[in-house]
Amino acid sequence: MRVLLTGVTGYIGSHAAVEVLAAGHDVVGIDDLSASIIDTRHAIERTAGRKIEFHELDLRDAKGVECILAHADVDAILHFAGRKFVGESVADPIRYYSRNVTASVNLLAAAERHGINNIVFSSSCTVYGDAAELPVTEHSPISPVSPYGKTKAVVEGLLEDLCHAQEATRALALRYFNPIGAHPSGLIGEIPWGTPNNLVPYVMQVASGQRAVLSVFGDDYDTPDGTCIRDYVHVVDIAKAHVLALDAVGRNQFGNRDGFGALNLGTGQGHSVLEVLDACRAATRRPIPHHVVARRPGDAAVIYADPSRAANELGWRAQHDLVTMCADHWNFTRNNAERQASAS
Numbered sequence: 186m187r188v189l190l191t192g193v194t195g196y197i198g199s200h201a202a203v204e205v206l207a208a209g210h211d212v213v214g215i216d217d218l219s220a221s222i223i224d225t226r227h228a229i230e231r232t233a234g235r236k237i238e239f240h241e242l243d244l245r246d247a248k249g250v251e252c253i254l255a256h257a258d259v260d261a262i263l264h265f266a267g268r269k270f271v272g273e274s275v276a277d278p279i280r281y282y283s284r285n286v287t288a289s290v291n292l293l294a295a296a297e298r299h300g301i302n303n304i305v306f307s308s309s310c311t312v313y314g315d316a317a318e319l320p321v322t323e324h325s326p327i328s329p330v331s332p333y334g335k336t337k338a339v340v341e342g343l344l345e346d347l348c349h350a351q352e353a354t355r356a357l358a359l360r361y362f363n364p365i366g367a368h369p370s371g372l373i374g375e376i377p378w379g380t381p382n383n384l385v386p387y388v389m390q391v392a393s394g395q396r397a398v399l400s401v402f403g404d405d406y407d408t409p410d411g412t413c414i415r416d417y418v419h420v421v422d423i424a425k426a427h428v429l430a431l432d433a434v435g436r437n438q439f440g441n442r443d444g445f446g447a448l449n450l451g452t453g454q455g456h457s458v459l460e461v462l463d464a465c466r467a468a469t470r471r472p473i474p475h476h477v478v479a480r481r482p483g484d485a486a487v488i489y490a491d492p493s494r495a496a497n498e499l500g501w502r503a504q505h506d507l508v509t510m511c512a513d514h515w516n517f518t519r520n521n522a523e524r525q526a527s528a529s
């Protein structure tokens with residue numbers, strides 16, 4: 186297959202590109218480099234030992250998208266491009282609806298015009314909001330609380346409607362829990378843009394001496410050690426799920442009658458902030474100082490996935506444990522200080 190990856194130079198897109206190439210498919214990548222660097226394209230090619238076709242383009246440029254899709258001759262789309270931070274989306278909802286919804290509408294409209302019927306979309310566990318029951322299954326209510334989560338739910342809804350309207354269209358929304366880690370080669374990984382919003386990238390910057398101390402947002406939650414619990418999953422496991430998802434949409438072997446489906450991608454196991462910190466201390470062999478500050482508004486105490494549907498429908502299971510995730514994340518951070526500096 187020839188597969189279009191939007192957001193190809195981003196954290197998850199770059200890992201997925203390596204796995205898609207390893208599976209023998211060709212990659213056509215799009216990214217506007219608003220939150221990634223072009224060097225990652227070369228890192229993908231070095232890691233996979235193969236070239237990709239790359240277009241620097243903002244998906245909000247409808248004519249540009251039309252032009253690429255008219256000539257790219259692709260069989261399927263993996264749509265990663267977008268912004269991903271809850272706090273930023275609360276402060277600037279227009280930016281989120283523009284980058285996550287407008288861009289997706291442009292992409293899907295052009296895909297429809299050119300008969301590209303197989304779509305895999307990067308969704309998020311944020312669509313569940315403050316989940317009332319754990320673990321979260323795909324039948325849990327969709328009730329996002331942030332503009333970011335709402336944009337993901339809107340695009341999922343659009344995909345479901347498209348599948349209903351057109352018999353040939355099949356779409357799978359993959360709801361990632363908390364991807365961390367990096368490719369074991371140390372060549373690709375997460376390059377935080379400015380101050381990291383997520384726990385592990387921040388911890389890694391404390392470990393490497395770029396930041397002095399980690400602020401833990403609250404230790405008075407109703408959890409065993411009082412800190413929030415999340416379902417961390419290795420980015421390579423997430424990337425591999427996309428190769429399986431491509432096969433599944435190709436065979437229409439999932440989802441509802443209309444050809445739309447959604448799957449949780451997590452390990453099914455929650456880890457607290459303090460557990461992650463301990464795993465990072467073990468992986469980095471650095472002390473990583475922390476202090477406890479007030480809770481951050483909007484943080485749920487606990488969320489973790491029931492990943493059994495992805496196991497049943499894709500044959501996918503997360504393979505990596507927390508210490509390996511932290512060790513791989515550290516390996517990339519330590520080896521790429523220069524690339525990280527160029528992004529901040």
Ligand SMILES: NC(=O)c1ccc[n+]([C@@H]2O[C@H](COP(=O)([O-])OP(=O)(O)OC[C@H]3O[C@@H](n4cnc5c(N)ncnc54)[C@H](O)[C@@H]3O)[C@@H](O)[C@H]2O)c1
Pocket residue numbers: 191192193194195196197198215216217218219220221242243244245264265266267268269284288307308309310360361362363364
């Ligand atoms: N990383 C996570 O924790 C996480 C969790 C759940 C869901 N997701 C979703 O997965 C997807 C990929 O996440 P990521 O961690 O790789 O993020 P990322 O920021 O590393 O990558 C996103 C990429 O999209 C590009 N991009 C953004 N807007 C664009 C536009 N209008 N046109 C073209 N390119 C554009 C950016 O330059 C960047 O390279 C996102 O949609 C995100 O919402 C991520």
